[in-house]
Amino acid sequence: THVQSQLEKLDLLEQEYNKLTTMQALAEKKMQELEAKLHEEEQERKRMQAKAAESTSPSHAVVANVQLVLHLMKQHSKALCNDRVINSIPLAKQVSSRGGKSKKLSVTPPSSNGINEELSEVLQTLQDEFGQMS
Structure with missing residues (x-):
């Protein structure tokens, strides 16, 4: 029974490990998506600034x-x-x-x-x- 108890604990630890591994993979994927979105927003902001600079250029x-x-x-x-x-x-x-x-x-x-x-x-x-x- 001691061995049975140890096997159950080991099984629980493996399940917890798998759950944590899945959560970590999801978190990393979400971070990559957010970084890509941030990069896209920075590019859009730069385009808007360039457009605004064109609009106020000396051509009037x-x-x-x-x-x-x-x-x-x-x-x-x-x-x-x-x-x-x-x-x-x-x-x-x-x-x-x-x-x-x-x-x-x-x-x-x-x-x-x-x-x-x-x-x-x-x-x-x-x-x-x-x-x-x-």
Whole structure:
């Protein structure tokens, strides 16, 4: 019976050893996965930093595009206008009433003061959007 007791203890120790070996293998595998994920995240962070550096490089493409739009607006290039503006055709807007029916409203061409106000609004909107982008 002493030998039987020793064999049972040995069997329990072998089971515990196998369990610990399996746990160690799982832990090592998990560590490798985490190290790979960490490496991937570091690479992604470096790519993002490089992209951010490109975005703030001296080219200032967004600023140049906004400045070009503002310049073209100031020049009032007829090439950019649609037929309504070129031919000074009044704009007819569809305005829906509460009953869901629509009626036409004739809008007269705005005065130069009105145009300045509209351009100021457009400029302000562009500046606000540009401010949000930077």
